Amino acid sequence: MEVMRHVSTFLRPPPLPQAADGPAPSYALVVLNQRLPRFAPDLWSHAKLRIFADGGANRVYDGMPKFFPEQDPLEVRRRYKPDVIRGDLDSIRPEVKEFYSNLGVKVDDVSYDQDTTDLHKCIAFICDFIPEVDKSNLCILVAGALGGRFDHEAGNLNVLFKFSNIRIVLLSDDCLIQLLPKTHCHEIHIQSSAEGPHCGLIPVGAPSVSTTTTGLRWDLTNAGMSFGGLMSTSNMVREERITVRSDSDLLWTISIKKKA
Missing domain, CATH: 3.40.50.10240 (Thiamin pyrophosphokinase, catalytic domain)
Known part of the structure; x- marks a missing residue:
């Protein structure tokens, strides 16, 4: 399955260096x-x-x-x-x-x-x-x-x-929200100076029978999620690279830090 990469560089002032592995x-x-x-x-x-x-x-x-x-x-x-x-x-x-x-x-x-x-x-x-x-x-x-x-x-x-x-x-x-389509595996690269640590994965469109993540404090392994059942709310990022694979579209949300 093709990998979709997400990075919140827009939370930091430009100009920014172009990512080495692809166009900005x-x-x-x-x-x-x-x-x-x-x-x-x-x-x-x-x-x-x-x-x-x-x-x-x-x-x-x-x-x-x-x-x-x-x-x-x-x-x-x-x-x-x-x-x-x-x-x-x-x-x-x-x-x-x-x-x-x-x-x-x-x-x-x-x-x-x-x-x-x-x-x-x-x-x-x-x-x-x-x-x-x-x-x-x-x-x-x-x-x-x-x-x-x-x-x-x-x-x-x-x-x-x-x-x-x-x-x-x-x-x-306070936060951002974006859709993680089930058609892709997802890599979320955390801008730790601007976002986190609180985050969540929400199965809004339909229940998920199987969702697997890496890089979170409470990772999911082939977990089912639904309204009325388990949802990954009040989770936290543990690493600067998060991966998500699911059989359902999910909403990804992460807190945005206040500037000092």
Whole structure:
């Protein structure tokens, strides 16, 4: 079975050396309508494509200048402008929409589609925007994906399964979540200065009959996991290389450390 490698280099400021065993990931950033994580400027610096999902525009407009209190807020807002704003456009404030429109930012109203979330609409845009040859190295970072209403969080988790062929990382101040598809074995390389030690493996889509891990404090060996049964919550990373093999799609989550 093919191995999929995961590494959270986006949690550290660029520039970073390219990994010796492969090309660096190509990052896209989606900002949702929740509080910006404290490392939002680092996420922005890594990304080659940046999209605000509707009210996410308000969050960047209001929140990004707070990361640079010594700088002119207007200049910060001009510097952190997206490539596109996309969604139902029922949350973005009129003055925020006008500000970015005046900077030449495309504002894409897709309110005609009420069957998908704003995050789904943004991921679909990225998939259409990125050439197929580049998708194997694509990683989509989603800021503000956790917190707030639970139905919104559940919708964001659903997007991971809908686009299971794309690497998508949901981020908050406290943790990250990503899908580990059953089609691959997984190597997770821990950035110990930025993430851990608490972690978990959650069988959300379907029960797992057999999951095996290495590198965790409480490793699993052909273990079954399900809601109502065993789940690997409150586990801890023991090594800087974690491996996961499962007969079911799993959610991987790990804590993000506070900066000193």
